[in-house]
Amino acid sequence: MTRATKLLTALAPPQRERLMSLAQEVSFPEDTRIFEAGGHADRFWVVRSGAVSLDQQVTPQQRVTVASLGAGDLLGWSWLFPPYEWDFGAEAFSPVRAYEFEAGPVLRLCEEDPALGMALVRLVAEILAHRLELTRGRLLEAHRRGDL
Template sequence: MTKAIKLLTALPRKQRERLLELAQEVSFPEDTRIFEAGGTADRFWVIRSGAVHLDQQVTPHRRITVATLGAGDLLGWSWLFPPYEWDFGAVAFSQVRAYEFDGAAVLALCVEDPLLGLSLVRTVAEILAHRLEVTRGRLMEQYTMPRRGI
């Protein structure tokens, strides 16, 4: 499996600096719901410290964790694609510190600087491809493990 891609370290220095000019430092206490599936996706975060669980509601009373994100990870990509709604929910598993970015401001910067826009979209695509690979691996492990007697 390939190593996880970190958004800010994957961008060239000048593009990273331009993007960070739009960042706001935020924090979320442990157990804070950051966003809910189906909500409006108008921002994203790069986690500086702590852990966030991405989850999916599977029944009215049950959620499952589909991924855990930590320092350097991108939290939220739905701001980049219509219909601009979160596909999963996210909750702070521990105290979280992060850089928060306004999606509209970042998209405007991408129009102004097409090379930054291309780098950003390419990096987000690589992150999503890596997460899909990890999920596929987990599913394969789950369904190829020998079953015990009935």
């Protein structure tokens, strides 16, 4: 398994600076639901500190944690792909500080700077592939244990 890509450190410094010009600092208290699967995805975050759990509702009564995110990790990719709905739910596992980015301004920036847009799409795709691999493994493990 490959090491997780850290979005901000993977961008070239000038690209990172342009993207960061759109960042807003936010925080989430422990146990806060940040978003729910199926909800409207119009933003994303880069975790600065704390831990976030990504989960999948597998039965009406049960969620399975499919990934744990920490400092430097991208939270949310659904803002980039139609139908712009969250694929997973996310919850602050501890107090979380993050950079928040609204999708609209980021997408406009990507149109203005196609090299930044291509770099961002490639990085998000790499992160997405890694997360899907992790999700598959966690769901298979939960199935093997009889948790599903």
